[in-house]
Amino acid sequence: MTPAKPKPAPPRRRRRILSTLVVLLLxxxxxxxxxxxxxxxxxxxxxxxxxxxxxxxxxxxxxxxxxxxxxxxxxxxxxxxxxxxxxxxxxxxxxxxxxxxxxxxxxxxxxxxxxxxxxxxxxxxxxxxxxxxxxxxxxxxxxxxxxPPLRPVEVLAEDLTAATPAGLLQARQARLLLSPAWSGAEPALLAELRADGVRMPAGAVAPAVAAALGQEVESVGIVAALTGPSPMPPSAQRARAWRDAGGQLDVRSMALRWGPVASEANVRLSLDAALQPQGSGQVRVIGAPAAIQALEGAGLLPRATARAAQGVVALLTRVPPGGGPPQVELPIALTEGRLSIARIVVATIPPLVWP
Incomplete structure (x- = not known):
């Protein structure tokens, strides 16, 4: 005996169900x-x-x-x-x-x-x-x-181009992360910046440097913490208050990969009595001889300074305990507008002009 087939719902009932579904969707x-x-x-x-x-x-x-x-x-x-x-x-x-x-x-x-x-x-x-x-x-x-607690602010750019006065600046990708904190012992602001595939403007890189290191910077990254009362918007009064309250810019990591050169630095900056940046830290460099040679070829380092720097690098270069390419660790300092590495002045920083 075959089982009885279920009877289909009456047309009126089907219309009622359909109408209900339509009303719910509306x-x-x-x-x-x-x-x-x-x-x-x-x-x-x-x-x-x-x-x-x-x-x-x-x-x-x-x-x-x-x-x-x-x-x-x-x-x-x-x-x-x-x-x-x-x-x-x-x-x-x-x-x-x-x-x-x-x-x-x-x-x-x-x-x-x-x-x-x-x-x-x-x-x-x-x-x-x-x-x-x-x-x-x-x-x-x-x-x-x-x-609170405040959450990070993130900015992301891909295939970025900027027509600067020195020429075209390009970056394959750039990411900025700002993490605000409150007060007390915590940093007032944490900032992380990373850029990959950065092509410098032709007018911003000396031909000798581009020939030695390449026109494209493989990657650059900065992790920094700003402590103390906010110095923004910038003014002499705010800068003085920030300095007097013990404000500091702690650059925990500044990493660069450019051709044969790879470096990572950390430095702690503050303002001196003239409201100019000052600070000190350490820098580790792989490929330091190539970097010094490129800077000398570009005329950014005098010949005597370059020779002295090569001698210091040769004496201090070491192979890491875990292996890897030779690297050198050197002290860096910024005082009275002069940036020095291992007590050799390598650059002069223009003075800050506060509003």
Missing amino acids: LLAGAHGLAWWRVTGMMAAGFADWTALRRAEGWTVEHDPPRPAGWPLAAELVVPNLRVEARGRGFAEAVGHDSERLVLRVGPRRLDRLALRWEGQQVLRLGAVAVPVAARRLEAEVPLEPM
């Missing part, structure tokens, strides 16, 4: 649309508040009318033709940024973060100097929580 779409509208409205209000605050501080902020976008995947606010310029209040010259388009975005995966994406042509301005900048990707992420 309700969900409406709720999603309402949430999107509310978040984009909050973003527009927040951007308007930020604009008003900057203008009250004397900044110039201009842009075309913002428009919401991104539905249904994210809440976005598109700000076309944004121009920001800061002047006064510690800025010796006007500092500005022009962006063809800025996109502010809050996505479902990171509701606690605001993503900023700069699109199109960008221009950085310092006084009368304008530097056009372009990148395949130029983004930043900032935390939305106003209360």
Whole structure:
């Protein structure tokens, strides 16, 4: 005896089920649309508040009318033709940024973060100097929580090009991470910067250095901690207060790989009585003879200084206990605008002019 086949649902019941599903979908779409509208409205209000605050501080902020976008995947606010310029209040010259388009975005995966994406042509301005900048990707992420603990701010650029007065500067990738801390014994600000595949402007690298080390820097990285009261925006008064409070810039690691040369340095900097940088530290170098030869060939080191440096390097070069290429560890110091390595002056630093 064959089992009885289940009877299909009556047409009226099927229509009722279908109608219920349609109503539920419409309700969900409406709720999603309402949430999107509310978040984009909050973003527009927040951007308007930020604009008003900057203008009250004397900044110039201009842009075309913002428009919401991104539905249904994210809440976005598109700000076309944004121009920001800061002047006064510690800025010796006007500092500005022009962006063809800025996109502010809050996505479902990171509701606690605001993503900023700069699109199109960008221009950085310092006084009368304008530097056009372009990148395949130029983004930043900032935390939305106003209360501690504060989270890091990250900026990422890929295929970055900047038309500087010295020539075209290029970087395959650059990443900046700023981690604010509170007070007490903790650093006021931690900064990590790494750039890979950096091609220096032709006018910024002497031909002899480029011939010896190459036109492209394989990688450069800096890890630094700024302690003490904030010296920003920079001014002589803030710099003096920062110095008197024991403020320091602790460069924990400054690494460079450029052709046959690899180096890593650490240095602790502060301000002297004339509000000029001073400090000391150590540097480890692989390929130091090639670097000295390149600097001498470029005319950046006098012949006698280069010979003395080669002699010091030959005496102090050691093979690491675990093996590897020979390296030399030398003391570095910055005093009264002179940068010295192993007590040999290798560069003169222009004095800081505080507003």
